[in-house]
Amino acid sequence: MKPDPVSNWSIKGRDVAHHATRMGNLMAGFSGPESPHLQDLSVEVKATQNGRCEDKKRELHSLLAPSEFREQGCRMVNYIADYLESAHKLRVFPTVNPGYLARLIPKEAPEEPEPWSKIMEDVDRVIMPGITHWQHPRFHAYFPSGTSCPSMCADILTNGFGCIGFTWASSPVYTELEIVMMDWLARLLHLPEYFLSGGDGGGVIQGSCSEATLISLYGARNRAISRYQDEHPGATVYEAASKLVGYYSDQAHCSVERAGLISMLRLRRIRTTVSRQLDANDLEASIKEDVSNGYVPFFCVAALGTTGCCAFDSLKEIGPVCEKYDIWLHVDAAYAGSVFICPEFLPMLEGVEYAMSFVFNPHKWLLTNFDCSCVWYKKTEWIVKSFCVNPTYLRYKDEGRMPDLRHIALAHKFERLMLSDQRFEIVHKVTMGLVCFRIKGKNELTKKLYHDIEADGRIHLTPSEFHHPEEVYFIRFAVCHPEAEEAHINYAFQVIQEITDQLIPRP
Structure with a gap:
C-alpha cells in the first residue's frame, strides 16, 4: 500500500517540547538535593530546550503546510458530502451506552503523530457510533440544527483567516460585516427601525439565546439600578438590586431561570393560561402585587415559539403593560424568529415595537451552522455600560x-x-x-x-x-x-x- 503522503498530520500530542518547557518552568523552584528526580527532569527539560524540539518543529511546519491542507481538505469535503448523501441510511439515534468512548481510545494522549488516514479510521470507529444524526430525514427531536454547504464553506473561510474579532481594530472587517449583516437581517425579519445601527440601537451575534438573555438581563438590571439611584439619592447598588424583580412564564426556556440564578436577581414565574401564553392581566396583577410590597419591576421575557410547545405570547398585549411600568421587554424568538421573514406570519409579531431586545437563532431554520444567535437592542448603551472594562x-x-x-x-x-x-x-x-x-x-x-x-x-x-x-x-x-x-x-x-x-x- 502506498504510504500516506501526509503522515505528519496530527490532532494529538501537539508539541512535547512545549509541555517539557512548561514543566521545567514549574519545577525550577522545587528541584534540589531532596528531590533528585526533579533535578533529572530539569536536565531533561534543558536538553529538550537546547535542540530536541527541532523534529517537532519540522512536524509542526508540515502540519501547517498549505499543500497538505489542500489534499486533506479535499478528503474532508468528500467525507462530509458522502455523509450527507448517505445519512438517511443510518440509524438516527446511536445505540451506544454512556461511557462507550473511553474504552475505544487510549487512556493517555500519544506523544507521536498519527497518519491522517488513521485519524479518519478513528472517526468511523470511535466518533460515528456515538453521533445522533441531526441531519437525518427522520430526526424529529428538539428543534432543527441548521447546516448547509455555504455555511460550512463560510466556516472554512473564517477558520482559515484565524482572526478574533473582539474589537474593531482586532480585525476591522469582522465588526463592520457583522453590523451590516445584522441590519440586513433585521429588515428581513421586519423588526422596528430602532434595532438598526446608526442610532441608539443595533444588533450583535452571540453564541446562544441563553447567552443573549443573560446579557439582556444584565443590561436591564443596570438600567433599573441607575434609575432607582436617581430616585433614591444615596442608595447603594446592592440596595437597588435587592429591590428588583423580573417576570417570565412557566413555558419560557430554562435559560431564563438560569439567568436569574447566575445574576442572583429575583425572577418571578407566572403560570400561563390553557393556551400556554403569558396572560397580560396576570402579568399586571403580579406587577401590582410586587410594587405594593416595595419591589421594582424591571424585566420581562416574552416568548415567540416556546421550546416546550411553540406557543406565542401576545406582544401587543404584554408590551403596553411593560411600557406602563417601565419594564425592559425581552423577546425570545429562538426557534420561530426566522418565520417573520414570511409576510403571512407577521401578525404574530405585532407588538414587537414594545421590545427593548429581540433574539433568535439562525442556526435553527436559516441553514446556518451552530452557534449563531442574533440579538438586537433598542438602546445599546445599557449593554455597553454593563460590560465595559476597556483595559489599556x-x-x-x-x-x-x-x-x-x-x-x-x-x-x-x-x-x-x-x-x-x-x-x-x-x-x-x-x-x-x-x-x-x-x-x-x-x-x-x-x-x-x-x-x-x-x-x-x-x-x-x-x-x-x-x-x-x-x-x-x-x-x-x-x-x-x-x-x-x-x-x-x-x-x-x-x-x-x-x-x-x-x-x-x-x-
Missing part, C-alpha cells in the same frame, strides 16, 4: 485590540535585545511568548513611543499598565505568527530602536 491593552487610536501569547524562545530573544539597550527595561518576568517593556523614566516617554510606533505602522503592538504599587505604563510585545523567526524579532527591535532614537539619543 484593548485600546487603540480608535479603540481596541489584544494580542496572543506564544513562542517562548523568540520572546526570550527579544528580551535579550531589549536589555542590550540601556534605554529600556523589562517590567515583568518573561515566561511565555510575551515581553513587557518600557523606556526608563516617566510614563509619558513610553506613551509617546507607543503612539509613534503605531503611527509608523511597520509593526503592531499594544500597551498596558500596572496601577500598584505605582502607575507603570508599558508596551506589550507578543510573538504571534505560527512560523515566526529570529529575523522577525530582529526587525521589530530595529524598528523600536529607530523610533526611540527620535525621543532619546542612544547612550
Whole structure:
C-alpha cells in the first residue's frame, strides 16, 4: 500500500517540547538535593530546550503546510458530502451506552503523530457510533440544527483567516460585516427601525439565546439600578438590586431561570393560561402585587415559539403593560424568529415595537451552522455600560485590540535585545511568548513611543499598565505568527530602536 503522503498530520500530542518547557518552568523552584528526580527532569527539560524540539518543529511546519491542507481538505469535503448523501441510511439515534468512548481510545494522549488516514479510521470507529444524526430525514427531536454547504464553506473561510474579532481594530472587517449583516437581517425579519445601527440601537451575534438573555438581563438590571439611584439619592447598588424583580412564564426556556440564578436577581414565574401564553392581566396583577410590597419591576421575557410547545405570547398585549411600568421587554424568538421573514406570519409579531431586545437563532431554520444567535437592542448603551472594562491593552487610536501569547524562545530573544539597550527595561518576568517593556523614566516617554510606533505602522503592538504599587505604563510585545523567526524579532527591535532614537539619543 502506498504510504500516506501526509503522515505528519496530527490532532494529538501537539508539541512535547512545549509541555517539557512548561514543566521545567514549574519545577525550577522545587528541584534540589531532596528531590533528585526533579533535578533529572530539569536536565531533561534543558536538553529538550537546547535542540530536541527541532523534529517537532519540522512536524509542526508540515502540519501547517498549505499543500497538505489542500489534499486533506479535499478528503474532508468528500467525507462530509458522502455523509450527507448517505445519512438517511443510518440509524438516527446511536445505540451506544454512556461511557462507550473511553474504552475505544487510549487512556493517555500519544506523544507521536498519527497518519491522517488513521485519524479518519478513528472517526468511523470511535466518533460515528456515538453521533445522533441531526441531519437525518427522520430526526424529529428538539428543534432543527441548521447546516448547509455555504455555511460550512463560510466556516472554512473564517477558520482559515484565524482572526478574533473582539474589537474593531482586532480585525476591522469582522465588526463592520457583522453590523451590516445584522441590519440586513433585521429588515428581513421586519423588526422596528430602532434595532438598526446608526442610532441608539443595533444588533450583535452571540453564541446562544441563553447567552443573549443573560446579557439582556444584565443590561436591564443596570438600567433599573441607575434609575432607582436617581430616585433614591444615596442608595447603594446592592440596595437597588435587592429591590428588583423580573417576570417570565412557566413555558419560557430554562435559560431564563438560569439567568436569574447566575445574576442572583429575583425572577418571578407566572403560570400561563390553557393556551400556554403569558396572560397580560396576570402579568399586571403580579406587577401590582410586587410594587405594593416595595419591589421594582424591571424585566420581562416574552416568548415567540416556546421550546416546550411553540406557543406565542401576545406582544401587543404584554408590551403596553411593560411600557406602563417601565419594564425592559425581552423577546425570545429562538426557534420561530426566522418565520417573520414570511409576510403571512407577521401578525404574530405585532407588538414587537414594545421590545427593548429581540433574539433568535439562525442556526435553527436559516441553514446556518451552530452557534449563531442574533440579538438586537433598542438602546445599546445599557449593554455597553454593563460590560465595559476597556483595559489599556484593548485600546487603540480608535479603540481596541489584544494580542496572543506564544513562542517562548523568540520572546526570550527579544528580551535579550531589549536589555542590550540601556534605554529600556523589562517590567515583568518573561515566561511565555510575551515581553513587557518600557523606556526608563516617566510614563509619558513610553506613551509617546507607543503612539509613534503605531503611527509608523511597520509593526503592531499594544500597551498596558500596572496601577500598584505605582502607575507603570508599558508596551506589550507578543510573538504571534505560527512560523515566526529570529529575523522577525530582529526587525521589530530595529524598528523600536529607530523610533526611540527620535525621543532619546542612544547612550
